[in-house]
Amino acid sequence: MSYSKADLIEQALAEVYALASGQTPNADDSARVEKRVAATLAALAKTNAYYIPDSDDIDDSIFNALVEYMAQVCRTSFNLPRDKQAERDAENELRRLARMGTGTGGPLRVDCALIPNRRRFYYGTSD
Numbered sequence: 323m324s325y326s327k328a329d330l331i332e333q334a335l336a337e338v339y340a341l342a343s344g345q346t347p348n349a350d351d352s353a354r355v356e357k358r359v360a361a362t363l364a365a366l367a368k369t370n371a372y373y374i375p376d377s378d379d380i381d382d383s384i385f386n387a388l389v390e391y392m393a394q395v396c397r398t399s400f401n402l403p404r405d406k407q408a409e410r411d412a413e414n415e416l417r418r419l420a421r422m423g424t425g426t427g428g429p430l431r432v433d434c435a436l437i438p439n440r441r442r443f444y445y446g447t448s449d
Contacts, residue, residue: 325380330392331355333385337393338400355396362395372416387415 334355335347359377367373372384380388391412397404 323382325382325385327356327359327377327380330359330377330380330385330389333389334392334396337389338397338402351400354399355392358396358399359392362392366391366413366416369413370417370420371413372420384416384419387412387419391416 331352332347335351339347339351363374363377372388374380374384374388391409394404394406394409394412
């Protein structure tokens, strides 16, 4: 299951205002957050934090971190102070989730045949 832009807006408003369960956000507040969604997703893509091609198809694995980030970005629209540390933490979580793999952590090895001047056989022309 994936999340939509409407889900993102609703949850970001819930983070900002701490909406009660079942309470619907105000239409004006939703519009205020919706104006910032496209720019925020573009900024995340531009800084290589996470690329979301379609705002109506948000992956489950990043939804919570994206909600946290959107809530921090939108706090100033509601005259609330922005918590820069929480914003950085959410962005770092998005960066961590964007990585493809963690690797083995071991040192990289190179085949001896690929190192210049250490080849066993030389296939050049002789003069």
